[in-house]
Amino acid sequence: MATAQASPDRRARVAACELLHTAALWSVGSLAQAQGQAAAAGGGGGGGPAGPGADAPGGSLLQRLLGPMLVLGAGAEPVGVELFGLLLQQVVRWFARQAEGEHRAALLEALLSALSAAADGSARGLCANLCALFLSEASGRQEGAAAGRRDAALLLRRLFDRLGGDRPGHRLGAALAIMTCAPALGASQHHALLQRFLLSALAHVLSALRAAERDAPGLGTAALLEGAADALLDAGWHSAAAQLVLPLRERERFATLADFAAWLWEATRAPQRHLRRRAQELLELSARQLLAGALESARARARRWGWAGAGGAAQAPPLPPS
Numbered sequence: 230m231a232t233a234q235a236s237p238d239r240r241a242r243v244a245a246c247e248l249l250h251t252a253a254l255w256s257v258g259s260l261a262q263a264q265g266q267a268a269a270a271g272g273g274g275g276g277g278p279a280g281p282g283a284d285a286p287g288g289s290l291l292q293r294l295l296g297p298m299l300v301l302g303a304g305a306e307p308v309g310v311e312l313f314g315l316l317l318q319q320v321v322r323w324f325a326r327q328a329e330g331e332h333r334a335a336l337l338e339a340l341l342s343a344l345s346a347a348a349d350g351s352a353r354g355l356c357a358n359l360c361a362l363f364l365s366e367a368s369g370r371q372e373g374a375a376a377g378r379r380d381a382a383l384l385l386r387r388l389f390d391r392l393g394g395d396r397p398g399h400r401l402g403a404a405l406a407i408m409t410c411a412p413a414l415g416a417s418q419h420h421a422l423l424q425r426f427l428l429s430a431l432a433h434v435l436s437a438l439r440a441a442e443r444d445a446p447g448l449g450t451a452a453l454l455e456g457a458a459d460a461l462l463d464a465g466w467h468s469a470a471a472q473l474v475l476p477l478r479e480r481e482r483f484a485t486l487a488d489f490a491a492w493l494w495e496a497t498r499a500p501q502r503h504l505r506r507r508a509q510e511l512l513e514l515s516a517r518q519l520l521a522g523a524l525e526s527a528r529a530r531a532r533r534w535g536w537a538g539a540g541g542a543a544q545a546p547p548l549p550p551s
Contacts, residue, residue, distance in 0.1 A: 230297045234304060246301060246309040253298060253316060256291035257323070260332065263288075288332055291320075295339035299359075303352040314355070321359050325366035325380065333380070337363070341387055344402035353402055357409040360384060365413040368422050378422060385410075385426055392437040397444040400437050401453060407434065408457040415464025423465045424472060428489045429481035431511065434458045435496060438504040451503050458507060466514065474522035486522075490515040 233245035301309035302317050324333040340363070344356035364384055370377030388410075391403035407430060414423050414430075434457050441450040473486040483489040493515060496508035 242306050243308045246312055250312040253294050292335040299343040303355040321362050322366050325363045345399045353405050357406040360406040361410045361413050364410050368419050389433040392433045397448055401450050404453040404457045408460040411460035411464040423469050425480050427465050427469055428483040430461055435504055435507055439501050442501045470518045486515055
């Protein structure tokens with residue numbers, strides 16, 4: 230790893246990258262072979278409770294290689310970027326489509342660790358893109374759809390936890406990942422996931438703005454969190470807002486938009502200016518949507534009771550004849 234990343238001899242760096250790439254390919258092939266053997270033996274491809282190929286000889290090696298692969302996939306050596314950038318996408322897609330197992334847990338842990346520890350924007354960007362890819366692939370699974378949604382929910386909760394942490398690097402990485410995941414979250418095939426997590430995601434981003442006031446200005450944490458809030462709104466507010474008025478038991482943290490608005494009302498009094506301004510903007514959006522929902526509900530009741538006139542507006546019932 231040290232040779233591939235920092236050797237002054239480029240030929241040595243390239244050779245080390247190729248060696249690590251070969252080892253990673255062997256590890257993935259070993260896991261795929263173990264999964265095929267489990268399926269042929271009647272295991273259904275699950276490979277037991279630990280997941281496909283849990284005992285494959287390449288499994289532990291791949292777990293050890295994930296961190297170096299993420300570093301080299303966003304490093305300064307073009308050969309490493311070319312080799313590991315594509316391989317990481319393939320590995321993320323494959324694990325996102327598989328049954329739960331220790332190797333996928335190791336992948337998520339490696340992604341989150343690298344996302345927080347990245348020293349430059351390119352490394353954080355790679356990890357954020359891979360998080361978005363995992364979210365999209367896991368929540369879009371046809372086979373084992375419920376398990377896929379659980380995996381996507383687990384990733385989002387892990388990102389929310391990092392937003393609420395004390396370390397600026399955790400907030401910075403999680404904010405970029407959420408901003409990158411937002412378009413995937415807003416895709417039509419992931420509407421249920423959007424309904425469940427949109428309000429919670431916005432609340433976590435706004436809460437992180439409170440802590441971001443203490444971060445060094447040069448980090449740009451507050452700006453990245455603002456971008457995450459914008460991305461979430463652009464991706465899902467217009468498509469989901471009308472249904473957010475209705476209660477949903479599975480919705481994280483806030484059952485209805487009215488509950489979210491009550492939380493925002495308290496946040497508008499926060500001393501932190503970024504949080505206060507954002508809370509005011511979101512409270513206005515929420516109030517407009519709640520008013521629109523109340524008017525639509527009144528119109529529906531009027532139509533049901535036969536009070537609607539020709540123009541569709543609610544009218545009082547006619548007076549009885551004198």
